[in-house]
Amino acid sequence: MTATITKKLTEYADCAGCASKLAAGELALIMSDLTPNDDPRVIVDYRTADDAGVYRWASGPALVQTVDFFTPIVDDPYTFGQIAAANALSDVYAMGGTPRTALAIAALPSKDGPSPETVRTIFRGGADMLRTAGVALLGGHTVTDPEVKFGYSVTGEVDPDRVLTNSGAKPGDVLMLTKPLGTGIIVRATKFGRATDEQLAGAVRVMLKLNQPAVDVARAMPRGAVHACTDITGFGLAGHATELADASRVTVIIDVMSLPALAGALELAAQNLPCGGRANQKHFTYLSFDQSLSYDRFLLCMDPQTSGGLLLAMPPSEAREFRAALLDRGSEAWEIGRIEPRIEGNPVVRLQ
Numbered sequence: 001m002t003a004t005i006t007k008k009l010t011e012y013a014d015c016a017g018c019a020s021k022l023a024a025g026e027l028a029l030i031m032s033d034l035t036p037n038d039d040p041r042v043i044v045d046y047r048t049a050d051d052a053g054v055y056r057w058a059s060g061p062a063l064v065q066t067v068d069f070f071t072p073i074v075d076d077p078y079t080f081g082q083i084a085a086a087n088a089l090s091d092v093y094a095m096g097g098t099p100r101t102a103l104a105i106a107a108l109p110s111k112d113g114p115s116p117e118t119v120r121t122i123f124r125g126g127a128d129m130l131r132t133a134g135v136a137l138l139g140g141h142t143v144t145d146p147e148v149k150f151g152y153s154v155t156g157e158v159d160p161d162r163v164l165t166n167s168g169a170k171p172g173d174v175l176m177l178t179k180p181l182g183t184g185i186i187v188r189a190t191k192f193g194r195a196t197d198e199q200l201a202g203a204v205r206v207m208l209k210l211n212q213p214a215v216d217v218a219r220a221m222p223r224g225a226v227h228a229c230t231d232i233t234g235f236g237l238a239g240h241a242t243e244l245a246d247a248s249r250v251t252v253i254i255d256v257m258s259l260p261a262l263a264g265a266l267e268l269a270a271q272n273l274p275c276g277g278r279a280n281q282k283h284f285t286y287l288s289f290d291q292s293l294s295y296d297r298f299l300l301c302m303d304p305q306t307s308g309g310l311l312l313a314m315p316p317s318e319a320r321e322f323r324a325a326l327l328d329r330g331s332e333a334w335e336i337g338r339i340e341p342r343i344e345g346n347p348v349v350r351l352q
Contacts, residue, residue, distance in 0.1 A: 012148035013071030061157035066091035069151020081125025092156035096164035104140030107149035164229035167247035169313035179309025182265025199264035232308035276304035287349035
């Protein structure tokens with residue numbers, strides 16, 4: 001870490017490990033007052049709580065657009081920039097798209113903020129991650145704010161006939177997850193000196209990993225092989241699974257004992273669930289949890305992730321091919337549940 005930092009980056013955040021964003025219910029209430037799009041070229045917008053919007057041109061690939069930024073979750077400025085970029089790119093990957101360009105977004109304190117060298121290092125980390133992903137940085141916008149915030153607006157492209165959304169899951173599908181859970185828990189535990197350097201390093205490695213290999217494999221599969229996709233970020237596995245269940249009109253069954261967890265995440269969960277995870281517990285209530293199972297695994301499902309993995313729904317035969325192809329590329333995927341028909345009045349997500 002550069003010696004010119006006046007204080008740790010995470011001290012510029014009210015709660016390290018949280019995205020500092022509105023709860024899903026608050027956002028849905030705000031958006032409900034907006035007049036829905038009537039433009040026939042809009043393929044995906046905010047109404048399905050998808051990861052990005054998709055807009056169809058007269059010909060060629062459709063446009064994918066997203067924006068994401070958050071407060072520091074690690075103290076190293078270069079790593080923070082890298083994670084912010086990987087996190088923003090993930091929304092385009094979750095739609096089956098290829099990110100092409102990015103605009104940086106930064107909020108910086110006008111007084112007692114990080115040094116100019118630290119800020120440059122944040123931007124350099126993000127730019128290097130964009131370059132790794134083949135994305136061109138076009139510019140950006142900055143404002144003053146007591147909290148440091150950083151991220152990107154990303155534009156990509158996708159075949160309009162092969163857009164992945166959270167609304168296509170079908171009964172009989174299995175659920176595949178491409179990254180282990182627990183980043184929010186470990187980041188918060190680190191802030192209070194409860195996590196080891198090795199545990200934090202493991203979480204950072206996961207957050208720095210792009211979801212590009214998973215979407216490359218999905219695109220190489222036959223059209224329609226993947227029925228639904230979303231990425232696991234601030235609303236945690238339970239929250240994003242709820243959105244998928246609502247959009248697809250199905251029930252999501254999650255086998256909590258099969259969930260991949262970062263080293264230390266389960267042991268640290270009870271004391272270190274971030275405030276975003278506690279907000280998820282309050283909002284995503286239309287689910288059930290088998291009380292005979294470890295409560296730590298329930299908390300893991302609530303944990304807000306940063307630059308988390310993709311959650312994909314597909315038939316079992318396709319899932320086996322997906323995992324094998326991903327392993328060939330040096331990545332992993334875990335089967336963590338299944339899709340069942342919706343029964344009105346019953347929980348939309350079952351953790352069992």
